[in-house]
Amino acid sequence: MTEKTYQHIKELLSEAGLKATHPRIAVLHELMLSDEHPSAEQLHDRVSRQYPSVSLGSVYRVLEKLVEADLVYQVATRGGSKRYDANLEQHCHIYSINTEEIQDYYDPELNELIKNYFHEKQVSNFKITDIKLQINGEKRDPKSKVTIV
């Protein structure tokens, strides 16, 4: 991790009122590097390479805090383990049931469409944090990416 990245992550944590500890910096960094929405265990594996002393329990606790602080998004899945996403831009998920992969799908036009649609709506007794479109299905060739054009 470059000095610049390191400082940036420290700032993100401080701004959120969280102590910039090694486990937190390392977990957030790994999550920012990844686009595959890893689980706590996967993150622990990766973090352990650089910081072998970080425990799995801490990774769980760190993730909980990061989600609470809105620095990290917790992805909705159909079971298995919890999955996380450090990309907070509005985007969709392509959820491949057979491979458990969750691929991002960016579509500004679609975002606009949904945003406008709900702009007209009155939602009572509920504070919307986000609206997420999930495209569910099965990946045909597990080795290749899914593309939408």
Added chain:
Amino acid sequence: MTEKTYQHIKELLSEAGLKATHPRIAVLHELMLSDEHPSAEQLHDRVSRQYPSVSLGSVYRVLEKLVEADLVYQVATRGGSKRYDANLEQHCHIYSINTEEIQDYYDPELNELIKNYFHEKQVSNFKITDIKLQINGEKRDPKSKVTIV
């Protein structure tokens, strides 16, 4: 359960190529009665009242089979336990993070909008089974329903 309902559920199972066993009939029936997207354990509690011999393990197995046969939908959640839905009509979910409640939201206009949008799109290497919009947030008064108009 009326005789008619019973026969109907038996037919659904047969048509899907599944033996119409008591655990299966009971679980599917309970799920059809419910609109709160229960977990396996909740379903087991309910089924147990009528059929005390049905084991929790069987409820898990039955649900797996029903999902496989597309008689039941498995809802995406942010952890906790797996949740199920016997309503296969296209609809959205309002997911209340604080109460773990998942409320249905029917909106034919929105369904059309999304359907049309993706009709134009080319999706490669993927077989879409469904596209689900999830409205995430926090319920203000946990005792009342959320409404969207």
Added chain:
DNA sequence: CTCCTAAATGAGAATTATTCCTATTTGGCT
């Protein structure tokens, strides 16, 4: 209607995912 067999079940052990506990350590402030 009874028999047969593959499939499904019940009961409980085993596994996986996550949270909790407590003594120790550490980041951020003075």
Added chain:
DNA sequence: AGCCAAATAGGAATAATTCTCATTTAGGAG
């Protein structure tokens, strides 16, 4: 440099789900 509330490591405990295997059952064949 020293303090202290907050965070951590390590491991125990709990929750959710799957697995194992002996027994039962649904539904087709005779």
